[in-house]
Amino acid sequence: MIPQAFDYHAPKTLAEAVGLLARFGDDAKALSGGQSLIPLMKLRFAGPAHLVDINGIPGLDYLQEEGSTLKIGALVRQAQLEQSPVVKAKFPLLADAVRMIADPQVRNRGTLAGNLAHGDPANDQPAVMLALGAQVVIAGSKGERTLPIDKFFIGTLTTALNAGELVKEILVPIPPANSGGAYYKIERRVGDFAIVAVGSQVTLDKSGNCQKVGIGLTNAGPTPIKATKAEAFLTGKAPSEANLTEAGRLAAEMSDPASDTRAPADYKKAMVQELTIRTLRTAVARAKGGAA
C-alpha cells in the first residue's frame, strides 16, 4: 500500500519543527515513531501534505527522574520504557502495560508521546497516564503549555493539540511509598488492541485506606476514560472486597463501549467491571508489598 504523496521535512530543532507545523497548519502531521500514523497513511485514512519528522531532533529521548517527577521526552520509545529500571521499580502499572503494546518491533519505534497524541481510545498508554495523573507539555510556535492528561483527550483520534503544536514531554508524578499499580488487558491474541483494558494506581495511607486512586479505561468508549466516579468512591475508604466491587461497578457505569468485531458492548462493560476489581486488588497488594 502506497501512501498519498507528501513533502517530507526533517527539522533539527524543536523550534524549527513547531515553525513548520505552524506554517502548514492542518496540512501537516508530526512524525515520531510513526507506528500509528504510517499505517493510517498507507490505508489513506490520513493524507497529510506535509510530514514533519521529529526523529532527528537531538535531546528529546530523555527519561529522567527530577524531584518527584519522571520526565519522559517526546522521542522516548516504548522499548525504552519497557527496559527502564526506574519504570520497573516505581511504575508497575506502566511496566505491566508497556510490554502488552503491539510487538517488539513496534515498541522499538513507537513513542509514549505519539501514543497519546494519536488520541486512540484503543491505545494502552492513555489509560495508564490517566491513572497515574500525568501532565502533557505541549510545544507550539507561541511557546509551551502544560495540560493535565484528563483534559487532553477530546474525541476519537482528537486531542487538545491545536494545529502547529506537538507533545514535547510527559510529566509523570512518581508515586510515594505505599503505592502500587497494575494493568490488565483482554486481547484476542498477543499484540492486538485491547477488547478492553484497565489500569489502576493506588496509594494507601498509614491506616491502610486508599489515599489516592487513579483508574483509566482502554477501549471502553469513544475516548480514553478516567473512571472518576470509581476513584472518588474508593478514596478514603478501606480496600475491602465490597468496596473494590463497588468501584468496579462504578467504572463499568462510566464506560461507553460499542459493539464491534472484538466483542459486544455488554461483554465489554462486564469486563471493565471485572478488570477494575482485579487491577485494584493487585495494585493494593503491590502497595502493601512495599514496592511502589
Add this chain to the structure above:
Amino acid sequence: MSSHKVTVTINGQKRSAEVEARMLLVHFIRDYLRLTGTHVGCDTTSCGACTVLLEGQAVKSCTLFAVQAEGKTLQTVEGLAQGTALHPLQEGFKEHHGLQCGFCTPGMLMSAAGLLSRNPRPSEEEIRWGIAGNLCRCTGYQNIVKAVQFASDKMAKGG
C-alpha cells in the same frame, strides 16, 4: 511531493538512491537496492516478514519511510552469513527445522538477531516474547524457539 537522496549503510555497504518521500523502507530495500530477502507479507505492521535491523534494532520496514533511514545503518537477512559460513541463527533454523515454507524466515531471523544482540541468553519465555511480532503459519513456533536457543548456546561458546 518531495524527493530525497537517501544514503544508507546496509550490510556494511554504502548505498544511495533518489526516492520519493512516500517510499516505504521495504520497497527501497527490495526494489532499489535489489535485496529481496526482506519480504512483504501483510503490509499492515502485523506479520513481521519485513523485519530488518535499523541501528541494530528490529523494525518493520513496511512501517518506516525510506527517507527516515538517511545516514543510518541497516542490516537485512543477506547480511547475516559471513561468506559461506552461516550465522548461528541460520544454522539453528537449519538444524532444528525452524521453517517450512520459509516466507516468514527472513523476518524471524532478524527479530531473533535483534533479541540476541540485546539479550544474548534469553529464556524460552523471553524468546517467545521476542518473536511475538512475527507470524509463522507453518511451524507452530516450537522449532523456531529451539533454533534461537541453539544460536544463543552456540554464540555463548564463541561460535
